[in-house]
Amino acid sequence: MIQTPGLWLTILAFVLVIGPLVFVHEMGHYLAGRLFGVKADAFSIGFGREIFGVTDKRGTRWKFGWLPLGGYVKFAGDMNAASQPDAEWLSLPAEERAKTFQVKPLWQRAIIVAAGPAVNFLLAVLILMGFAVAYGDSRTTTVVGAVEKGSAAAAIALQPGDRITSVGGRSVEWFEDIRRYVRIRAGEQAEVTFDRGGTSIRRTVTIGTQIQRDRFDNEYRLGLLGVAPAQAVRVSVGLLEAPGVAVRGVRDIVTMMVETLGQIITGKRSVKELGGPLSIAKASGEQLALGPDAFVFLIALVSINLGFINLLPVPMLDGGHLFFYAIEAVQRRPVKPQVQEWAFRGGLAALLALMMLVTFNDLGAFGLWKNLAGLIG
Template identity: 40%
Template sequence: MNEFLHALFSTDGLLVGTLVPFLFVLLVVVFVHEMGHYLVGRACGIGVQAFAVGFGPELLGFNDRRGTRWKLCAIPLGGYVKFVGDMSVTSNPAQTDDGLSETQRRMAFHTQALWKRAATVFAGPLFNFLLTIAVFAVMFSIHGRYVAEPMVATVNAGSPAENAGIMPGDRFISVDGTKVETFADVQRLVSGRGGDALTFVMLRNGREVSLTATPQPMEQEDALGNKIKVAVIGVVNDQTLGQPRLITYTPTEALGTAVLETGHIIARTGQFLKRFAAGREDKCQLGGPVKIAGMSAQAAKLGFEWLVQLIALLSVGIGILNLLPIPPLDGGHLLFYAVEAVQRRPVSERMMEFVYKAGMLLVLTFMGFVFWNDLFGC
């Protein structure tokens, strides 16, 4: 019995070591996402019937003075905000027989101006991005950031860099047209481009030299113990040429750097999804709740700051996924609103229902895919 309790409740156990960090990470990300919908919806004059973290049976909750039911539900894999009049995915301004009183219709979601509905839907992913920016800004303010000059100290034998003619002592000027200032910039621009021929402009003996190299994927282990594939060209920096140094930031500078870093993550994630759809990325790079739980447990062991950084990375990923133009995701609703703006009338209920069902099937298929990856595929 003692061994069982230790396995369950110790910091390395299932409950305290894995489930608690996992729920903390997931609930923070979901709460911030849904709070975005809630706050902007309220600001637009839309009534809110329920704010839920999780799905399924309600575990606990309360009603606020506006009549909104705030609740925590049994299945913590998401959440939702139920607006007044938001009866179904096909709710639209053309509805008249909706069973609402005149007062309720004035604050119903589907009777609002198009921009208000679009802003309310977009606010969820936006708040996910803002959470990531806030976390990075605090981290940069407290700890700063280590950077190194974009210099080549060593070129690995037989590597893409050697084949391209890159030499020790070269300095990176740009990668595929994008100027670089640090060695981390080079790694960022190369890491997601395995198999792509990239143009590197190098500074050599005072002259610029243009070379082409094709990064090759290499399996590495990140700080949380995940096996990841990162594209490399086979160059190494060192302390002599790289001159690593700590950059400190004022709060304003930290915020600006956090915005840039979040933008880089969004760009890399979009690039990955595009390459994945084309069959050019390893399927094992995608994981679901089981993988997130494992990462949460490892982050918790490393310390609270690692757990917060994981929240930031997961938050921006959730924001991006929700903006994909697939119903029932937020991006799918925004797609409907874009069509409505162009044709100056809502999409027909029949078409919305058809597209919604197709999108739901696609989402469920994707969820099944990542679950399979978690349990059996990788």
């Protein structure tokens, strides 16, 4: 039975996910700027016309925009997304100019820019630490306990008692390592190495495909090897061990993001799998309906996504700024303003095109195009 969370719960969940994460991201920039003495003119959650706001004693305008799909910190002297100084910057008194972003050393500017994504990753680490302490960590070995008949594992004659040592050329220590590799490679070929009685055996397998549907009627295409572990083990995690477990969890999620993005770029996955704000809103409502644990874990995932995407070397994103700073560090002078301006225009165009694509995908996932085709037909 399909159980939809409803429109208002979905809207509430989306606001509860995006709002705090954008605030945390921008707060990273803001606090790093304050650390190095940079004045912030504005701190905005949302874009466009201001709905309401307040100005603090430092002269920073804290406000909410009508379009809640992001946010920004505008530091003193900024004129545009490339953080180029405005026309009045040179005429500022020396004391005020010293508080602007542009006058700071390269390393300080880089830290200020990188602080936003860094805080997103830190938040995810803290959340995963909480899950590790509360629920423990999976430490299931790669010894095969059962092989499903007709599965990919059966096709290469895996047997109970075999210990899988590598998949796709990657060594695996825990059963979860196998699951992570296989689940995003449905239908692909991979080399599996396993130990049987002290003898190492290497065989090529075509990973199986499993179609799953959840209670909200979402369909997932997952890779399946068709093996079960000999013994599932979950160990308790203490506070001292939790940071390491959480960092590994974030690393594994980022690795999966990079690999999935690479599959889309190389054509192994359809661009239709890219989702946008509407997909995040839908997932937010569904996870909130499932309970607080699922919802908090979604916040960690979205926070990692936000940090990862912002580090991509695309102009308009934090990674684009850092890319230009890297060039500046190498050539010992800033990239020419004209080059930055055209690069950021191109980056803006690319982001707008991507936004249109993912919105098109979202509407298609909601059945809009199919319904319109039915009406026309």
